[in-house]
Amino acid sequence: MTLIASNFVDWEFGTVDRRIFWDSAIYEREMEQIFARSWLFVAHESQVEAPGSFITTYMGEDSVIVARADAQTINVFLNSCPHRGNRVCFADSGQGRQFTCNYHGWAFGLGGELKKMPKMGLYKSTPGFRMEDWGLKRARVATYKGLVFATFSEDAPSLDDWLGDFRWYLDAVLDAEDGGTEFLPGGATRSVMRCNWKFPADNFVGDIYHALWTHLGGSEPTLGRHGGVKVENSGSYQVSVNGHGWEFNDSFLGNAATMGDRDLLRYMRSRQEAITARLGKFRSDMWGSVASATIFPNFSFLPGYFTFRTFQPKGPLKTEIHAWTLVPRNMPDDIKDRFRRGSMRTFSPSGLLEMDDGENWEHSTSANAGWVTRNQRLCYAMAPEGEEVDASLPGTVSSGQLSDANQRLFYKRWAEMMDAGSWADIPMATKSANVEAAE
Amino acid sequence: MSAALDRKPDYSTYPRLSREEARVAANQLLSMRGDGVPVASDLLAEIEAFYRMEARLLDEERHDEWYDLLADDLFYWMPLRENRYRRDPRPEIDPNNMALFDDCKADIAIRIGRLASNLVWTEDPPTRHVYIVSNVEAFETDKPEEYEIHYAFVQYRNRSEHDEATLHGRRRDVLRHVGNGFQVARRLILLPQSVLLTKNLSAFF
Numbered sequence: 001m002t003l004i005a006s007n008f009v010d011w012e013f014g015t016v017d018r019r020i021f022w023d024s025a026i027y028e029r030e031m032e033q034i035f036a037r038s039w040l041f042v043a044h045e046s047q048v049e050a051p052g053s054f055i056t057t058y059m060g061e062d063s064v065i066v067a068r069a070d071a072q073t074i075n076v077f078l079n080s081c082p083h084r085g086n087r088v089c090f091a092d093s094g095q096g097r098q099f100t101c102n103y104h105g106w107a108f109g110l111g112g113e114l115k116k117m118p119k120m121g122l123y124k125s126t127p128g129f130r131m132e133d134w135g136l137k138r139a140r141v142a143t144y145k146g147l148v149f150a151t152f153s154e155d156a157p158s159l160d161d162w163l164g165d166f167r168w169y170l171d172a173v174l175d176a177e178d179g180g181t182e183f184l185p186g187g188a189t190r191s192v193m194r195c196n197w198k199f200p201a202d203n204f205v206g207d208i209y210h211a212l213w214t215h216l217g218g219s220e221p222t223l224g225r226h227g228g229v230k231v232e233n234s235g236s237y238q239v240s241v242n243g244h245g246w247e248f249n250d251s252f253l254g255n256a257a258t259m260g261d262r263d264l265l266r267y268m269r270s271r272q273e274a275i276t277a278r279l280g281k282f283r284s285d286m287w288g289s290v291a292s293a294t295i296f297p298n299f300s301f302l303p304g305y306f307t308f309r310t311f312q313p314k315g316p317l318k319t320e321i322h323a324w325t326l327v328p329r330n331m332p333d334d335i336k337d338r339f340r341r342g343s344m345r346t347f348s349p350s351g352l353l354e355m356d357d358g359e360n361w362e363h364s365t366s367a368n369a370g371w372v373t374r375n376q377r378l379c380y381a382m383a384p385e386g387e388e389v390d391a392s393l394p395g396t397v398s399s400g401q402l403s404d405a406n407q408r409l410f411y412k413r414w415a416e417m418m419d420a421g422s423w424a425d426i427p428m429a430t431k432s433a434n435v436e437a438a439e
Numbered sequence: 440m441s442a443a444l445d446r447k448p449d450y451s452t453y454p455r456l457s458r459e460e461a462r463v464a465a466n467q468l469l470s471m472r473g474d475g476v477p478v479a480s481d482l483l484a485e486i487e488a489f490y491r492m493e494a495r496l497l498d499e500e501r502h503d504e505w506y507d508l509l510a511d512d513l514f515y516w517m518p519l520r521e522n523r524y525r526r527d528p529r530p531e532i533d534p535n536n537m538a539l540f541d542d543c544k545a546d547i548a549i550r551i552g553r554l555a556s557n558l559v560w561t562e563d564p565p566t567r568h569v570y571i572v573s574n575v576e577a578f579e580t581d582k583p584e585e586y587e588i589h590y591a592f593v594q595y596r597n598r599s600e601h602d603e604a605t606l607h608g609r610r611r612d613v614l615r616h617v618g619n620g621f622q623v624a625r626r627l628i629l630l631p632q633s634v635l636l637t638k639n640l641s642a643f644f
Contacts (some may be wrong), residue, residue: 186521220558346539350540352549
C-alpha cells in the first residue's frame, strides 16, 4: 500500500485521520521523513559550556551525543559504535576527551572521529581499512540564541530558513534580557507517557482551549475557582511559520501567575519597562503571557514558566518528555530559584498542571486500538470568524488564540514532509524584511 | 488549618521556608549516613507504627489527616536522578538542581487543595494506592526530640482498567517527637528511576 499522508489530513476544514496516532507504518515513515530530516533541538549551549563537556539525547529514536570540542564548536553525532553497534556513551552528561565503546574499546574524539582501539596494528595491516571511514556519523549543527539544533539531512535548508520569521517571536523568550539565557542545572526532567508524540506537540502548538477545562483543578488553588485564567479572543493571536506555532495573548504575566509566587511576579513586573524598551510592547507582552508554542516537530515551550521540552518518540504509542527550565543568565539567583521551583510545581511530572495533561493524551492514543474508532476523523475545525488574518505581523497570524489554526498548519507541514521526496517539495515561508533587519 | 476544609485558603499565609532554610534542610538530609546511635527498640516500634499509619492515611486519601503529620518547617524533597560516570566529580544530588518535589508545607497544602477542588478529572474515578513501608532504621540526633530515619517503600497505584505504576524508593526523614506522636520535619525521597517510567507523580510520598 502506498502511504499518502496528505490523505490523512484535511488542513483546510480541519480533520485528522486517527490512524496517524496509531499505525506503525506511519510512525516508521515519520522517523524517516520527519525526524531524520528536520532541524531538531538537541541542547542549550549552557549544557555544554566547557570544552569536553557533553550530554546525550535523542533525534527521533537515534541516540546522539552533543559534545563541546572548543569555544566555537559543538558537535552532534550518533551514539552507536560503527564496529558492532553498542552505545559509546551511557552518561546523561559529563566531561571527557573521548568516548570509548564498552564492547571492544574503540575510542572516539569530541568530533566523533575514530581515534584508536586495542590491537590497532591488526587494522593498520588490514587492506582497505581507513580510520577516517569509521567515525560516529555526524549531524549538521546550528544555533539560534543559545538553542542548539541538529539535522541528519545534508540538504536541509539552513536553520535560519527553517525557523524563518518564527525567530522574531522566539526573541520574546530568548532575548528579553541582556546576556543570553541558560538552562537551570540538574539535567532533563524525564518521564514516559503512553501516547503518540503528536498529541503533546499539537497541544503546545495551538491548544489553549484545553486549559479552560483540563486545568480547572490544577489552577484553582493558585488562581481561584473559574477565576484566574483569562482566555479570550481579543488581544490574543495564533502565529504559524513552517509548521511551528505559538498561541499567545497580551497579558505579560498570565502564565506566570499560575505559579502562585507573588515575589516572582513582582520581580517580573519590575522588568516590564526594560523588556518593552528592548523588544517593543507587542513582544514584551508575550514574555510571560498565557501562551504555548511548538517548534516543528517536537520541541515545545511555555512562556511564563519557561519550561522547554522535547516530546521524544518511542514508538507510535509511547513518548518520553524531556523538560528543562530556561532563564535569562543575568537574572538574580533568588529569582532563578523561584523559577526552578515554580516550573517544577506546575509543569513537571509532579506539576499541578502537567499532571492533568498526560492522561488525556494517553487515552486519545489508546482509544485507537478499536478498529472502528480509529477509522473516525478528529475535529480540528475551530476557526472563529473564519480566522481573521493579521497581515501586519510576520508569519501566518490569525486573531484570537482560541482556534485550531496552528494545529491545522502543524498537520499541513506534517503531511508535506511525510510525502515530500526532496526538500524542493517542502515549501518554506518567505522571510520578511523586518525580521532580517532585526538580526 | 486543614487544607481541604478551608474552601478559599490564602496560601500566602501558610508555612514556608526561605531559600536558605531549605538549603540547610537539604544539606542535613544529604549528610545523614545512618551512622549514629540506634534508638531503643520500643521507640523503633513506635516509629514503625507511625509509618504504617502514615501509609494507610495516604492509601485512603485522608490527605488532611496526613497534612497534620507534617511539621510547619517541613522540607520535602525528591531530587532528579541523572546517569553519570563514577569518575564524575559533581555531587549527584544538589539542592540547586531541578527536582521532582522541592516543597515546603504551603506547597503541600496547594497540592492537597488541587485534589480537594473536585475539578481534577484525572483523579475521578479515583486512583487506588497501596504503600508498603519497610527496612526502617532510626538513629538519635543532636536534638533529643528528633530522629534520623532511613527506610524503603513501594508505592503501587492503579486506576481505570490497565493504568498502573509501581514506584520503589528510599526515604530519609528527620522525624520529630511532638506530644504523644511524631511529625515529619524533613523528607528526602530517592527514586531509583532517572527516566520516570510513569506519566506523573500524582501521589504523596
